Amino acid sequence: MCSEPVDPDAVAAAALGCADVVALGAGAFGEVATYLPGRRVPGVRIADGELEVHIVARWGPPLPTIAQRVRHAVEPLSGGRPVAVVVDDIDHIHLSQE
Amino acid sequence: MAQQTSPPVTADGPDAGGLKTDKGRTSISDSVVEKIAGIAAREVAGVHEMGTGAARAFGAIKGKLPTTGASSPAQGVKVEVGEEQAAVDLDVVVEYGVSIPDLAGAVRNNVIQRVERMTGLEVTEVNINVGDVFLGDDDEAEAEEPRVQ
Numbered sequence: 001m002c003s004e005p006v007d008p009d010a011v012a013a014a015a016l017g018c019a020d021v022v023a024l025g026a027g028a029f030g031e032v033a034t035y036l037p038g039r040r041v042p043g044v045r046i047a048d049g050e051l052e053v054h055i056v057a058r059w060g061p062p063l064p065t066i067a068q069r070v071r072h073a074v075e076p077l078s079g080g081r082p083v084a085v086v087v088d089d090i091d092h093i094h095l096s097q098e
Numbered sequence: 099m100a101q102q103t104s105p106p107v108t109a110d111g112p113d114a115g116g117l118k119t120d121k122g123r124t125s126i127s128d129s130v131v132e133k134i135a136g137i138a139a140r141e142v143a144g145v146h147e148m149g150t151g152a153a154r155a156f157g158a159i160k161g162k163l164p165t166t167g168a169s170s171p172a173q174g175v176k177v178e179v180g181e182e183q184a185a186v187d188l189d190v191v192v193e194y195g196v197s198i199p200d201l202a203g204a205v206r207n208n209v210i211q212r213v214e215r216m217t218g219l220e221v222t223e224v225n226i227n228v229g230d231v232f233l234g235d236d237d238e239a240e241a242e243e244p245r246v247q
Contacts, residue, residue, distance in 0.1 A: 028127075051122075060216075062215060062216055062217075062218060063124070063216055063217050063218060064116065064117055064124055067124035071119070071121055071124075075121065083121060083122040085123075085124045086124075086125040086127065087125070088129075089127065090134065092133050092137060092171050
């Protein structure tokens with residue numbers, strides 16, 4: 001499998017730009033991130049076989065639809081890897097009408 | 099870099115409904131399913147509160163602190179979430195006068211509907227434990243104005 005380098009900031013921006021994505025998620029303990037010199041990009045994890053994006057979703061729309069939207073947005077940036085979308089949390093504070 | 103606009107994803111596309119697509123997996127964390135199940139259970143008329151006695155007492159204390167606010171939507175909810183299925187355990191306090199089997203059935207249905215529709219997971223079981231009955235006068239004292247400041 002050809003794995004090209006991934007720009008984590010671009011992936012994060014693409015995921016955040018999707019409708020119904022409230023924020024990026026950092027995992028249960030805040031550990032999910034791309035670790036770079038001097039800084040981290042939370043919510044994006046780049047492995048050889050997979051690109052993992054963690055999101056906090058808006059309450060209301062079906063989560064697989066939101067996840068697929070994120071996958072579409074991130075796929076061109078994934079360097080040939082499958083894109084795993086993990087819904088870390090859901091924004092229950094702002095319940096929207098379905 | 100141009101801001102992304104969301105491409106129209108139709109509900110009947112080949113990947114849209116599933117959690118395991120050929121382009122990658124979608125995982126839903128436990129806390130998401132807990133919140134959805136908890137809110138689905140609470141919204142059924144006849145459910146007074148969620149959680150066992152200890153959890154509710156702790157939640158009541160937390161509710162009075164200025165920073166933490168109302169009890170968590172996941173209180174009284176335990177879930178097991180797999181790749182495509184979920185199982186839910188609920189601790190429920192019912193209002194006095196409801197038919198508990200009917201209410202349990204309604205809660206079970208609402209939880210299954212909400213979780214399946216919102217997450218795409220198949221709910222294999224919803225176990226409901228009715229831990230207490232709310233009689234209408236137990237907790238009312240705390241809503242009164244204090245006589246002294």
